Amino acid sequence: MSQEARCAVGVDVGGTRTSVAVVSEAGTIVCLRREVTPREAGAEATLPLICRLIRETLAGTDACPVGIGVGFGGPVDYGAQRVRRSNHAPGWSDTEPTRRLGKEFGLPAWLENDANAGGLAEVLYGAARGAQDALYVNVGTGVGGAVILRGRVHHGAHSNAGEFGHMVIDPLGPPCPCGRRGCVEVLCSGDAIGRMARESWAGEGPCPGGRGVGELAVAGDRWALDIVGRAAAEMGRAISIACNLWDPDVVVLGGGVPEMGEAYLAPVRESFARHAMDCIAHATPILGACLGYDAGVIGAAAVAMQASPQQ
């Protein structure tokens, strides 16, 4: 890769693994490092790891990145560049990791919520390539969302846009760790699929978890298809609410749950078509994401490239 091509460093801090990549403006990963996140040790132990991984990826190319983008799995105040809260890894709340990274490497650094980064990557380089406005929903252990508007992350007035996972769509539904009832997350996530499985398990041996139910559904098991279908139906309705409100070009579903493919996507689409306004139901495709786990680093790098002025 020539020194002339624009690129950026993308960092994805996940609950399980931390990834760092140099990514070109075309969305190609030039060099990638991925290691286990020292989860319990928090920001203090993870930041040195991130610095080492950045040094290693930069050593692997002759690229001059325009900046560093960091995707973080928790609510982020983009305006203040601060982690608001960390649910999946302790020791990150109220930290400003990009301040330290920026100083260390003499580069502008930007912090972004990981679902926002993933959604941006899918719009710029993935399943929704070419779209202007997209709703991205990450359905994994939890549910994250991103509102992409005119090809950029829409942060909203208070840096809270995209909190799709905590929209209360069934006020009498099961309790959510957030303190409310019937949030999208507690009805539709991988964890929710695991909970519904436990509630109806009548088989022998231990009940399969969310991932196991997904595998059974893909294999055609009726019990598993029923559970996945219920989570998918609520997801389709939640998407219909969002699309009635702001009418994006396209909806992209990323994360572990949609990786089951049609066993999940078909009932999502069926419920969406039943609940959305007709003119929206006919016009709005619901697509599976296509960048997989790499969406995080690619999107984080894209955040840095969009925030850095073109020379």
Next chain:
Amino acid sequence: MSQEARCAVGVDVGGTRTSVAVVSEAGTIVCLRREVTPREAGAEATLPLICRLIRETLAGTDACPVGIGVGFGGPVDYGAQRVRRSNHAPGWSDTEPTRRLGKEFGLPAWLENDANAGGLAEVLYGAARGAQDALYVNVGTGVGGAVILRGRVHHGAHSNAGEFGHMVIDPLGPPCPCGRRGCVEVLCSGDAIGRMARESWAGEGPCPGGRGVGELAVAGDRWALDIVGRAAAEMGRAISIACNLWDPDVVVLGGGVPEMGEAYLAPVRESFARHAMDCIAHATPILGACLGYDAGVIGAAAVAMQASPQQ
């Protein structure tokens, strides 16, 4: 008013009355005419009325409008400048009223949904003056909505944004004329308040309608306050869903129902605070509209002014 000041003609085609005004760029009504809409006679009879009212308002000033904006009470395809469907008045579906008006007056003319026009007016000149992003909800006989983004109407990818009234927030709720169940409109509108009143009426004489229930609630009647409170609670939750998703600066409630004031707004705010993410609940004011019935013509004129290039 001098010929130099920028102004536009605003037209508001309501189910009951049709209003036409010349409106200055500061949002001031220079001249207004309002007459009963020949409802059953459709576009063919109403367009000549609109033309006459426009001539009369223009005769009342020496203003040179930059264009004509028309607010219409039904789904509008803004991109195609066509009425999609008319629920409140027959004979408008698939018409292009601005084509005729533009020719008649030799001015550019723009068709817009009436809730979008009302929301724009409240953001530019009314309760949300100074806001960039606002959610506007019109709660009257039905429920309409508008997404205002950076001071302009957000139409979305297929001209369907703002369909707040048909978000399905309770899939087991009462049937809606749109064919689905548990839409915001069938749970929260003035008609919904009237229906809930009939369902629980145990008094003597005829049951009061939506407007009568509102008057009783303002006077402190507990039966009426309970009904209004239920409609308001669902509205507060619907607003929390929208705000979690795209996080506007402010929410404005217009139309007849919010005119009850605190008897309605207090339970809306209480439910919003209970269902929205904490960071959104604390940061997002819910305000009553302040332009009243005039929001329609003022907003329609603003649509024309925003669409017409500055000289």
